[in-house]
Amino acid sequence: MKKIVPAISGLVAGFVAASVFFADFTTIGSKTTAGDVKAKSNAEKVYVPFGKKDDYYLFASGGHSGQMFIYGVPSMRKIRTIPVFSPDAATGYGWDKESKAMLGGYTWGDLHHPAFSETKGEYDGKYMFATDVANNRAAVMDLKTFAVKDILKVPNTSGPHCAAFVTENTEHMFLPTRFAVPFGHKYASLDDYSKTYKGVMSVVSFNEGNKKLKLDYQVALPPWSFDLSDAGKKTSSDWAVLTTYNTEEATTNMEINASQKDRDYIVLFNWKELDKMVKDGKYDTVSGVKVIDPAKQKGAIYLIPVAKSPHGVDVTPDGKRFIASGKLAPTMTVFSFEKAFDAVKNKKFQGEQDGIPVLDYKSVMEREVNPENALGPLHTQFDDKGFAYTTMFISSEIVKWNVNTGETVDRVPVQYSPGHSVSTEGDSASPDGKWIIALNKLAKDSYLSVGPSHPESMQLIDISDKMEVIQSAPVDPEPHYAQMIKADKLNPIVVYPKDEKRPDSVWSQEKAHIERKGNEVHVYGIAMRSKFVFDAKAKRRDAVTVKQGDKVVFHITNIDLDQDITHGFAINSYNQNMEIQPGETKTMEFVADKAGSYPLYCTNFCSALHQEMSGYLLVEPK
């Protein structure tokens, strides 16, 4: 959702920004003004002196960079980029054998929505999930190492934008598709769209034992675009909601044709019922995947009319309500789970669409909220006091409102055009109400210019009392969504535990050796400050000689079991590079198709003799 109406938002936001900056930061002559005092006290709020750590981790999605960005809050200092769906030269992610296999040949991804694993509706700090809109993948990152452990390729779907959101105890993640496609991505004329194309929702689970993601089953929803979703909590924990657009089933000129009808739908479904249907064999098997047809299998899925083309849908921390944001309509619609359950039970239907019952809007809707002059509501976050915070893309602001009454309580301009925002522990059952960060699509004049393309911008807003923008930080494109967690919930390891069981790891210089099997050369080597040893018995322990055309497999163990002593392993001119963290073994595999003499070296500056940490790969010509 980027830059839909930059002209209007620019005007509104520019005007608002100008007034804010003049009000707060103008100094007159050399006198200290109220603005100076304010700036100083704001600076103190976010200043984290050296030696102290931030209170929160921010995991910001990297959008079409395919990566995840880790920031500290409140300092808003960027700590690291963690590669997820795209190769990353800095860490060699996508070059070593394991991560290369996980990426499956894809060189980019589009990561929109990160989600923490949850236990009883609280972030448990164990895992981070994300999905890839570009190439239909889901990933899981282990927060002990911040390393991606598994990537699942999902069939029959084209862009799981709607994900990832986990259920209360991480039983499932739902991946509804943004673009409808025929099963198996088969060719079918767009004239047959309504008949042949499907808006498939994938239901995925995570196995903590083997750290793998698994596709449990799919639901063949109508060929609509599914936009955002959220899982229920507490009394609604068996349920989840999705927003839809293009229920018109338009296949061209979407900008106009997908906004014809006044209403689209919220899809409300009971995932426990869906699980049960699968258990009871109520599904079809399509290319090896269990697929539920909601027109045939009734009792789990319902539609609720909502103002057309909504964007976000967010469940309140108490699990009692869900709020749809209008995007095109300047309205947040508050729905009640209790009312929805009652409508389901008493069959208060206003009709059927594609065989799915449509719940009566008035019976389920609790309130339509229209803050004055607030335009383009996209996403809602929560605090600990029952307030909701909705980003307004077009009027460039965050509006704070009372979920119980719909009354506007406060509003703050942001620079500019916020998409999502994220509050501290905001998607958990107990947000703590300290900060909210506006994830702005446009930065315009906020930072030193780097040419026509600007970074996106994140603005830290204090929500403990009256909302106030305190700090701002540029961020690479493009954080759609982010998650913020209390720092003390995470407990990353310092050194990989020495894994003696891994068959290819070598834990001493003396054990380094080379094995040849036909035209495969396996090097079992070590990296340590400040050398590589590939063959303990060789005349040159840091050189490897192979024949042109050999498959070369380097298994390198970093035997420096010390904090932060990471080594790189790169081969000059061979386009090979990987990072080996302390205690880790990594594998690099390639065919030595170019004859010649190729220096290899450590890419991470690991000691005073780092420059000396090098050797040779010699490839004898055929």
Ligand code: K7E
């Ligand atoms: Cu950009 Cu959540 Cu993909 Cu809204 S989404 S902004």
Ligand code: CUA
């Ligand atoms: Cu190891 Cu530089």
